[in-house]
Amino acid sequence: MRRTERFLAGRQRERFSGDDLDHFESMINGVKEHQDGRFLVKQKTWVENCHLVIEGFVFRTIQVDTRRRIVGLNVPGDFIDLHGFVLGQLDYDLVAAGPVKVGSVPRERLAEAVSQRPAIARAMWLATLLDGSIHRRWIQILGQLETPRRIAHFYAELHARLELVGRKHAGVLRTPFTQIDLGDMCGVSTIHANRAVGKLRKLGVCDIRRGDLYTNDWAELKRYACFDDGYLHGGGTPPPAADYRLRA
Amino acid sequence: MRRTERFLAGRQRERFSGDDLDHFESMINGVKEHQDGRFLVKQKTWVENCHLVIEGFVFRTIQVDTRRRIVGLNVPGDFIDLHGFVLGQLDYDLVAAGPVKVGSVPRERLAEAVSQRPAIARAMWLATLLDGSIHRRWIQILGQLETPRRIAHFYAELHARLELVGRKHAGVLRTPFTQIDLGDMCGVSTIHANRAVGKLRKLGVCDIRRGDLYTNDWAELKRYACFDDGYLHGGGTPPPAADYRLRA
DNA sequence: CGTTCCCTTGAGTAGTTTCAATACTTGTGG
């Protein structure tokens, strides 16, 4: 299986030519595995390589004083630090959430690809736009839903994103996330995250145990979470035929 | 004064050649003024033109049922719907916040510029990355600060962003935002926004009246708001000399 | 000069936090 197999899978990946896909695969100059909690990239340092998640999950965190906020989550197929390629540095830290496998692309190779392959340039831009879209939804969720629904929405999103990259989860979605993580994501205390998890259990929406979510009705869970997958821009919504490639 | 004068001002605008700047200016094929509350672009519709804010403010909102969330704010110099250029449609609505003047760029012109002018292509990507960076900060703020600090942070950010595009505000920063808007931005009820404004007044941090913020100590306000401008990627942080243009 | 929208204030309720204490898991070494 290609290391870049999941990049933009479910979201216009089909626009790549076979040659582009080959080239893209060749840009990965190394793969590393990291343990849970490992800092992959620190904010405010010069980004020399960009990283693609191949296996596992990565948090984007911002730490202020003693308190950590998780401002984003990345799944297999996601680039995690493209911002650093253009801006030079990141405004967040990257932390392995559970064991993770990431591929590395040197910035010169990326610069070259972006300058010479319009499809890849466009794809990179697209990837960062998808990030933005998810960010906006998180902002909405944080301000609009009570904690149990935030947690449900988070898992619903994860479920949908994993499905886009080819991973179906029926009765259980396994993750390495602790309730501490859930709290940091939802902007609430750990204890409150625990009570919210308890409420989801009591309501019969789902059962979250040590990060693993059990449910036999994803549709009901998504309804409860007010989840609407439009913002993920999955498969069915490619724009009309008009040309919007970076180069003609 | 050029209509594109403020685009990326304070953030690598100096990287444009004079020719690029001329070309960029020529892409604007029309300028329109809109009144407060006017919907400029609706979500989930095909984006045929992209828009640049020339004067005034624009909200990015997401409406669910009767409740509106403001997930972003744009100021002069900002493109407000570049996402639609690549993704075809937006995941949010654009609403005029007070009277606003916007320039319009047809997508074919943008497609052409992006394909033939690497500096412009890079700038467009950069512009959307800055959006993302601000989004992440909002996520952090929403989860980490209590309401009075959120409001203070919001004004602090606005102050800094306006300064980047050449607008200094000493004793007062005038905006058309109502307390309803502040509540929708901070993810709290209007009434609670009102009480938070009252608290800022009582603390002596600032005095917000009908959207206008009065203070004689911006540094103190920013300290109170835990504001750190790094995420805006202003002037002082261009990356090292390495080439990261879209095309050689 | 009245309508309308916005701001302000009060009271009761619900959601969330902190502090504190008690279990449960998992991994490690004896």
Add this chain to the structure above:
DNA sequence: CCACAAGTATTGAAACTACTCAAGGGAACG
């Protein structure tokens, strides 16, 4: 195999933050 340690999960109680409902006051606009 058991005991222990460390991290994680759970529960209770008091304090705080924020929400809703409700009513009154102020500023802007026609």
